[in-house]
Amino acid sequence: MARRQISFRSWSLRFNDQSDDVLRDITLRIEPGERVLITGPSGGGKSTFVRAIAGLTDSAIVTERGKRTSDALAIAYVGQEPDEQILFPTIREEVAFVAETASENLDDVDERIREALQSAGVTNDPDSSTGRLSGGEKQRVAIATAMAARPDLLVLDEPTASLDGPSMGVVRDAVTRIVNDTDTTLVLVEHRIALWKHLVTRIVVVADGRIAIDGPLDEVLTAQRSALVALGVWVPGHSRATKPAAIERGAKPVLVSRKLVSARAEGAKSIRLPSLTLREGESVALVGANGSGKTSVLRALGGLMPPRGGRIEYVGVNESPHEIAAKALPVIASSVIQNPAYGFGNGTVSDEAPAHERAAVGLRGRDQRHPQSLSGGERRRLALATALAREPKVLLLDEPTFGQDAHSWHDLLDRLRDYLAEGGAIVFASHDQLLVRSLANRVITLGEKR
Amino acid sequence: MNRGRHSVALLGASAVPALVVVWTVDPFTPILTLVPLLAVMWAFAPNALIYPSRIAYIALGIAIASTGIASLLYAAPRGTIYFELGLMTVSDGSFAVAAASMTRIAAIALPAMFVASSISAHEFLATLAVKRVVPARFALATLIALRLIPVIASDLDETRQARRANGLSQSPFAVALTSLVIAIRRAVRMSDVAETRGFSKPHRLWSAYQPMRFLDWTLVAFAVAVGVGALYVTATTGEWNSAIR
Numbered sequence: 127m128a129r130r131q132i133s134f135r136s137w138s139l140r141f142n143d144q145s146d147d148v149l150r151d152i153t154l155r156i157e158p159g160e161r162v163l164i165t166g167p168s169g170g171g172k173s174t175f176v177r178a179i180a181g182l183t184d185s186a187i188v189t190e191r192g193k194r195t196s197d198a199l200a201i202a203y204v205g206q207e208p209d210e211q212i213l214f215p216t217i218r219e220e221v222a223f224v225a226e227t228a229s230e231n232l233d234d235v236d237e238r239i240r241e242a243l244q245s246a247g248v249t250n251d252p253d254s255s256t257g258r259l260s261g262g263e264k265q266r267v268a269i270a271t272a273m274a275a276r277p278d279l280l281v282l283d284e285p286t287a288s289l290d291g292p293s294m295g296v297v298r299d300a301v302t303r304i305v306n307d308t309d310t311t312l313v314l315v316e317h318r319i320a321l322w323k324h325l326v327t328r329i330v331v332v333a334d335g336r337i338a339i340d341g342p343l344d345e346v347l348t349a350q351r352s353a354l355v356a357l358g359v360w361v362p363g364h365s366r367a368t369k370p371a372a373i374e375r376g377a378k379p380v381l382v383s384r385k386l387v388s389a390r391a392e393g394a395k396s397i398r399l400p401s402l403t404l405r406e407g408e409s410v411a412l413v414g415a416n417g418s419g420k421t422s423v424l425r426a427l428g429g430l431m432p433p434r435g436g437r438i439e440y441v442g443v444n445e446s447p448h449e450i451a452a453k454a455l456p457v458i459a460s461s462v463i464q465n466p467a468y469g470f471g472n473g474t475v476s477d478e479a480p481a482h483e484r485a486a487v488g489l490r491g492r493d494q495r496h497p498q499s500l501s502g503g504e505r506r507r508l509a510l511a512t513a514l515a516r517e518p519k520v521l522l523l524d525e526p527t528f529g530q531d532a533h534s535w536h537d538l539l540d541r542l543r544d545y546l547a548e549g550g551a552i553v554f555a556s557h558d559q560l561l562v563r564s565l566a567n568r569v570i571t572l573g574e575k576r
Numbered sequence: 577m578n579r580g581r582h583s584v585a586l587l588g589a590s591a592v593p594a595l596v597v598v599w600t601v602d603p604f605t606p607i608l609t610l611v612p613l614l615a616v617m618w619a620f621a622p623n624a625l626i627y628p629s630r631i632a633y634i635a636l637g638i639a640i641a642s643t644g645i646a647s648l649l650y651a652a653p654r655g656t657i658y659f660e661l662g663l664m665t666v667s668d669g670s671f672a673v674a675a676a677s678m679t680r681i682a683a684i685a686l687p688a689m690f691v692a693s694s695i696s697a698h699e700f701l702a703t704l705a706v707k708r709v710v711p712a713r714f715a716l717a718t719l720i721a722l723r724l725i726p727v728i729a730s731d732l733d734e735t736r737q738a739r740r741a742n743g744l745s746q747s748p749f750a751v752a753l754t755s756l757v758i759a760i761r762r763a764v765r766m767s768d769v770a771e772t773r774g775f776s777k778p779h780r781l782w783s784a785y786q787p788m789r790f791l792d793w794t795l796v797a798f799a800v801a802v803g804v805g806a807l808y809v810t811a812t813t814g815e816w817n818s819a820i821r
Contacts, residue, residue, distance in 0.1 A: 182768050203772045209727060210765050213720045213773075219698055219784070223716075226781040227774030235783050257726055271773065391733075430737040452740050461741040467758060468731070469738030498761065512742065 130312075132156045132179055132279065139178060148174050150335045152192070157494030158278070161305060161312040163326040163343065165319060167358045167531040168491075168503030171335045173206075173283050179313055180281040198279040198311075199335065200228070202272030206284045206502065208261040211268035216260075217243075218252040220267055224274040224446030238274045245307065246270035246300040261416050262293025266300050273304060279311045282306070286321065287502070287528055288464075290416045290557045294321065301325070317531060319347075320362040333357050355503035358533035365532060367563035370409060371543065377405040380441050380519050380551050381427070381459075387435035388419065388426035396434055399423050400570060404520065409542075409552040418573030420555035421464065421524055427553055428461035428522040440519065454519045460518035464525050470497040479511035486544075487511050488537035503529030514545060521545065523554040527561050539564055581621035583700040585792035589617055589799035591688035596803040597683060600810055602817045603675035606683035610808035613687055616802055620795040624694035632692075636685050640678045647674035676817075697722055702784040716775060720766070727762075731755040 133155040140147045154328050156162055156179075180203040180289055181196060183339050204211055206276065213341075214220045218239065222383050225238035227294065243252065246269045250259070256267060265285050272280060282301065286294040302325050305312050319329070330338040331354065338357055339350055346354065347361065354361050381404040387396050397419030404410060412420045426433040429447025438447050442457050447459055472478045476493040484490070487507040492500060497508055506526060513521060527535055542552060542565060556562055562569060593609045618625055634655045647670060654669025690762050701715035736746050744750070767775070774780070 150646055177768075180772060182772065203769065203771060205765065205769065207765075210762055213723060213766060213770055215697075215719070215723050219719070222783050224773045226783055229781055232783055234783055235781055256723070275773070424614075425737060428741065430740055452746060453743050454741065456743040463734070463738050463741060465734065466738070467761075468734045468754060469742045469744070471739070471742055471744045498757065536735050 130139045131158055132196045132198060133194075133467055134178075135193040137176065137194050138191065139183065139191075140189045142187055142189060148335050149178070149332075152337055154330065154337060154340065156311065156313065158311055159309050160328055161326045162314065162328045162330060163313045163319065164313065164332060165331045165359055166332040166338065167334070168507075168529055169272065169501040170333045170531075172332050173501065175332055176281050176283050176313060176315050177203075179227060180279075197448075198277075199280060200275045200277040201279045202277035203281045204265065204268045204283070204285055205273050205434070206287045208264035208268070208288065209269075212256045212264055215255060215257070216253055217248065217250060217267055220256055221252075221271050221274050224271050225502050228275045234548055238276070242270040242274040245273050245304050247296070247303065249492045260293065262289050262296045265289065265293075265297050266422055269297070269300050269304070273308075276308075277310060279313065281313045283315045284317070284529070285314075286316075286318075288525070290414075293416055298322070298325075317360050317529070319343075319360055323362060331357055331359060354522050355532070358531035360532050365535075365560060367560055370565050370567055371407070372545065373405055373408045373567055377407050378441070379403050379405050381439070381553075382441065383427060383436065383438045385436035386423065386426060386433055386438060388422040388431075389434045390422045391418070394422075395419075397422055397572060399436075399572070402570070404551045404553065406549045406551055407546050409546055409554070409565050409567045411562045412553065412555040412572055413557070413562060413569055414572035423572065424461065424522045424524050424553065424555055425463075427520075429455050430461055430463075431451075456516045457518055459520045459522060460513040460516050461522040462506070462509045462513050462524065462526060464528070466505050467498055469509065472497065475500070475508060478508055480515050483511035483515045486514070486537070486541045488534040499506055501529065503531070503534060506530070506532060510538065510541075513542065517550075519551065521550060521554075523552065525556055525558075526554060527556065527558045535561075577699070580623050580694060581795060582703075582786060582788050583695045583697075584703050584794040585795045586617075586621060586624055586695050587616045587700060588796045589613070590691050592799045592803040593683040593687060596806055597680045599807060600816050601673070601676045601680075602810060602815045602819060603679045604813075604815050605798070605806050605810045606676075606679040608809055609803055609820075610679075610683040610686060611738060612802045612805070613799055614690070616795070616798045617687065617691070620791060621691075621694070625690045626693040628689040628692065632689050636682070636689065639685070640681050643681055644674045644678040696784065699783040699786060702782040703786075703788075706782050706785045711778060713776065718771070720770065724759075724763075728755065728759055731758055784799045 134152045137152045138147045139149040164176060174492050176257055180201050212220060214223060220240050221239045222235060225235045229235045229238060246266050248266055248270050252307060259267065286297050298321060304310060304324060314322060314482040324345055329343045339346060339353060351361060355364055383399060383402045389396050411421060414420055425431050427438060429450055432448040440447060443458055450458060470478060473496060475495050478497050487509045487510055489504060489511060500508060506528060510526060526538060528537060580811055588764035592613060593606060596609050632773035648666055649664040653665045653667040655667055657665060657667045659666040698719060701718055704710045705712045705715040732751060732755050735751045739746050
């Protein structure tokens, strides 16, 4: 296969509906066979940059200046959100779509499908439905699909962002095998350097729309360690858990749940939560693999949907949480769901949450932006600021640290600890072990069997 | 992949009653079409006939019953009048119209319900694309839209719960609007994914495409013969009640 390269020279990009450049004065050259990790602060322009590398800039909505050249013959791109990577009803159709586009004859299509599924380690029946796959399996199928084009450049934008530990390993192993076996050039966006340290050779840090650091990974990790830390990069071995504050003696109970049985939807499997009494100042973590029921338990506790069985009671409130009027609910139990985009009710960030709460979770300088236009990590912080502004008795958080850089992560932890110190109480679901160790007074593991 | 009868043949055969009943409004033609057609389909594609779910039967039952009641009460009065109240009139004529419309619905819906699970949307659309009945982009976009139906259904649930979490109204309009915005944003990102995978490439192969074989054509021919035969019998026995005036 021909070896090709990508280059940017004094290149800038602006969204036509915004007044400032999102990416500024970028000069970068990626040689064939390189393995590049792109990282940097949440909202710094990483995703926009890799989309440009993948050739996904739409001239109708952006203006580019400077020079961008790509000699890659076939570029494969896999984004963050598993559901957005899957286009067809079955695994075979999904992979075949790319193979049929890239091939000249049908025998080659079958060969490409077989090879792609094998290289990404997809062991599911190819005729099974893509809708029933777990998040990790969907990402693995998306990577297999990308490989069916036999690309010379593979671009991955946080492919493990929404996955639990085992699923993350599945995706990492698939990418490692592909890159080692095929010599494909790899460009990968990721906050967790530790996860990919074995594979990538070069690190590019994008901060505030510019390339702040660019060099060989090992060298940068030692020589520029403090610069990385200052930029909020998750430097392996740098962040350590600090113990959560102890609950005050005699703290009053705020939430009591007995024999709770919840389910994601009608007909879905039942999830049982051990009896729970949550006190003022207390924080409880729900942990477990993807699909173990953390979200459905949180939603039942938060009154977003009725439980299948058992009893949930907020102290001093007569109704069950799902019967509380919508207007009154967020003051008692305020939920921040995994994708807060579904719940934004205003046209600008400044209308969505007060300035001091936004600043407290490290969300600055986005006042006039539409909430939907924020990066994934920023959206979560905005939703958290909105929830905290209501001073709820209990805060229910679903994966609050997805997509956060080290700075915003610490801002978020500090604000949550303040809230607990003021007498609030938290139930949160997370795959983030550092957060669990730093915030939870108690850990409940759901769905031990996978 | 094991392929039974061709999706185009199954769909074509199951569409015959719909083409037959436009000619005459009587309760006999639909039955004269339905019964032999199911027999023909069973003979040519026994594995393609799959019992529909209970929900599908219930939906069909509701459709038949509501059409029957509406025809009974509101069809133009003819012959003996049995009951009259305001606009509602039950007469010999309305009984005939009710019987005809109920059997029509059953004849149109049942064959389609029996083959619904066996028809491959991909094979069907691939055939349309390869035969240039529709552009390839249209066929691909339709397939992607089919996969998105359950995703959009879950968007509605998510929006309802997220709005409740924020103390906002869960009015159907507000929920639909937010879900629409999110669906459009997702569609934009998915079209990027599709584009990087060669969605707009002018020439592509379709491995889901299969040419129609002899038995597929024979099934269609027999199904058409059943339809024509039913119309002939109705006309010669004097039951014909022309629907086209």
